[in-house]
Amino acid sequence: MIEPLALDHGNLQKLVTADLVRPDHLLGAHPVTQGGVEGVRFAVWAPAAQHVSVVGDFNGYNGFDNPMQRLEFGYWGAFVPAARNGQRYKFRITGADGRTVDKIDPYGQFFEVRPATASIVWQHDFAWTDGEWMTARSQGFDRPVSVYEVHLPSWQRREDGWFMNYRDLAHKLGEYVGYMGFTHVELLGVMEHPFDGSWGYQVTGYYAPSSRMGTPEDFKYFVNHLHSLGIGVLLDWVPGHFPTDEFALAKFDGAPLYEYADPRKGFHLDWNTYIFDYGRNEVVMFLVGSALKWLQDYHIDGLRVDAVASMLYLDFSRTEWIPNIHGGRENLEAIAFLKRLNEVVHHMAPGCMIVAEESTAFPGVTKPTPGGLGFDYKWAMGWMNDTLRYVEEDPLWRKYHHHALTFFNAYRTTENYVLAISHDEVVHLKKSMVMKMPGDWYAQRAGYRAFLALMWSTPGKKLLFMGQEFAQSTEWSYESELPWYMTQQPDHRGVMNLTRRLNALYCSRPDWHTGDLLxxxxxxxxxxxxxxxxxxxxxxxxxxxxxxxxxxxxxxxxxxxxxxxxxxxxxxxxxxxxxxxxxxxxxxxxxxxxxxxxxxxxxxxxxxxxxxxxxxxxxxxxxxxxxxxxx
Known part of the structure; x- marks a missing residue:
């Protein structure tokens, strides 16, 4: 376990100047012994707050028992002898607006199961056994990468309908992924979030795995076990926006803090969320620290950065926007943040893979910094849109759209691409993949099998959302588990056999993966x-x-x-x-x-x-x- 850093001037100054890459070692809740007395040291950033106290199980949520001391640079700290590991707590903040609100710990490592929202003091204790994997893992671009995208809460459920524990999922999912031949899993919905219907994309706990499926140690067991099976673990990570829930980051100290103050820059109209202020060092290090938390402490092998296009452009999906200092539409602060993120994480977590979900033609997404953004891979959104439009077309008219399938070859080496068929393509009445195909049920399955073979034999790394490997005929629903009964039916089992065979060809044949990016x-x-x-x-x-x-x-x-x-x-x-x-x-x-x-x-x-x-x-x-x- 890494000892928490002292709340002294030097460490606070490092945080202000963005030199401290792991701010969670300084902020949050840390069990310590101070002056021979055991307790918990709490620290929080709330520069505009008028008063802050820490409340929890240790003081009956009484805001007068443990007031926090105002420190330098807008930080607050307190040592609470009565607090212990496993107890719930919140920060009671009287903000700049004069209102008093109980807030979660932005650096909380564990939370109550929703709808409760308290942070929990948590000291990790886990014995990793994946040292060989961590040493040997490589970011070589000529290796096969075939990713199974999974929403753990709905991949499989317990018999009573509740979420399975991370440890049980480790064995069931690990065995299945190994059988199917995927090299990695990518998890959405793992970081703590209050609303199931957000699928985990409205994050409140950037440093915590969701308590729906167990403790932080349970999640570490999940990663450790998949590594023992030779399976890498990637996470969806959301640094582009955060929810407006009052108990979380929104107007944390009674004023815009983590978000831009001007709604033309700081509010997402599409998602009803706030946008991080990438111009504040403390916000940048909050996000960089979150990335490192998962890569270093949880041994995650990579992050898929969500909605990068929304970060890059100031006019993204809006009619009113503020130009940058040069009069352009690029968010220069977000661009600088993404470059710093990729430089830091590749230095601090060797062998990790950082992937951008970037849907525009922004240049140099996967080129090295400082000229490029420094990502390892980028989702091939153009390939996805062109190919889906083609295969959804009535075959009678496909000859008029013939080059929709060849156009990707004209630009496929301009970036390092992942061919991704994600959860976004099988929800909101878009139909499941097999049901997008024209014709009767036999023709739909034949067309879908052809699509899968084209995808796997086209240069680029692969990603397929769960259920599509066996031609799930219904749309995905986050509220229930996958229709596993389909895998026992010959029609669906045949597509499952094909996916497994394609993975075997892709991973075993050098001609199918060494030239992916060439x-x-x-x-x-x-x-x-x-x-x-x-x-x-x-x-x-x-x-x-x-x-x-x-x-x-x-x-x-x-x-x-x-x-x-x-x-x-x-x-x-x-x-x-x-x-x-x-x-x-x-x-x-x-x-x-x-x-x-x-x-x-x-x-x-x-x-x-x-x-x-x-x-x-x-x-x-x-x-x-x-x-x-x-x-």
Whole structure:
């Protein structure tokens, strides 16, 4: 356990100047022994407050028993001998507006289960066993990254309908993710939040795992166990906005403190939330400290930073806005914050992965600082929108939108991309992924299998939201667990088998992941057959000789003996057909996979393939046998 820092002038000055990267070691509630007396030391930042006291189980919530002393730079502190680990507490603040409000601890490490809101004094005690994982984990861009996005409260529930404990989830989710072949899980809804319907995106406890599913130690067990299975853990992190709940950060000391004062800059109209004031060092370090808390203390392997576009632009989703000092629309303070965040966390938490959910063409999101923002990856929102629009189109009209599937290749190496199909695509009447596909139930499943194969064989890291791996036919609901009964039905089990097979190909074949971020990772064979809606391309390992051929037929028309050019003569073998019976298809057969000298697609040789309707084939050349000399 790291000892809390002293409340002296030097440490307070470091916090003011943003030199203290772990402000939670100074602020919050820390059990200490002071002058030979055991108790808890409390500290809070409330510069505009007229009076602050700490109330809790130790004083019957009496605001007169433990007043806090005003320190330098707007900080308040108190040592309470009667306080102990595990007790509830709040800060009772008489603010600049003259009102007295009980506030949570912004640096609270544990909270009551909602709807109660008190912070809880908590001293962590957990023995990690993942030292080998933490030492070996690498941020190498040529490694496979296949992420299973999970909302833990609704992934699976207890029989009585309540949330499962982190420890139980560790075993159930870990076994499932390992079976399915994903390399990482990404958790939304883990940081403490009062409203279930926000899915965890209106955070009040930036330093605390949600108490709905257990204690901080329980959550550490969850991470530790997944690491023991070779599975990385990523978290959704929300530094762009926070809720207006009076008990939390909003107008914390009776005036705007964590938020910008001017609502044209400090209020999100879309989400009814406040926007952090990135121009205040104390706010910057609150957020940086939160990131480090998860990466260092909880051994998290990376953060997906939510709604980055809303942070970058002052006019994001608003008609009234304040230009920056140059008259532009960029939030220069937020840009500086994101650069500092990425510089600090990569230095302090080696091997971590920081991913931006950024939906615009802001330049250099994944380029190194100081020129870029310094993120490792960025969600490929353009790829997602183009591809979904294409596959939702009636196949009869897809030929008029043919290059929606090829356009990503024109810019895919400008950033380091994650191909993400997230929770946002399967809610609010958008339908589940399989139900977006046109046609009857068989055609929908065939189209969805083809979509998954295209996604996994397209360069870029992968992310799929829970339930979509088995073609969940209903929209996701945060109020109940996934419809696991579907996985026992052959139609859904087939898609589940395909997802597992795609993960196995992606992780085991270097041509499917080492070139994810390089031009050499993909070579088009046929990108222009719009009339037939057929695509063919090679996936290549830029560092070796491995390669494979991907052919997609995106109409419900069976195409017999369709010619495809290939760069190498000889025999080929089928690695994958999304039409296989194992995946729920018809099992279309290939009569022969030998090349002929018939040139096609600017290649000297070609194959004649039977293309199943709405299906993707993956092939590789068969190595020529080695003939030994006879003596």
């Amino acid at each position: 031009d050499e990772g993909l070579q088009w064979i046929s990108a222009d057959d719009a009339d037939n809606s057929v695509y063919a391309y090679l996936r290549r390992d830029p560092q070796g000789e491995a390669w494979s051929l991907v052919v997609a037929n995106m109409t419900p028309v069976y195409r017999e003996q369709y010619p495809v050019g290939v760069p190498q003569p000889g025999e080929y073998r089928l690695l994958l057909s999304t039409d296989d019976g194992e995946f729920g298809g018809f099992g279309t057969q290939q009569p022969g996979l030998s090349t002929t000298d018939e040139g096609w697609n600017d290649q000297a040789q070609s194959l004649r393939l039977n293309l199943p309707p709405n299906a993707v084939l993956v092939l590789e050349p068969v190595p020529a046998p080695v003939v030994s000399e006879q003596r």
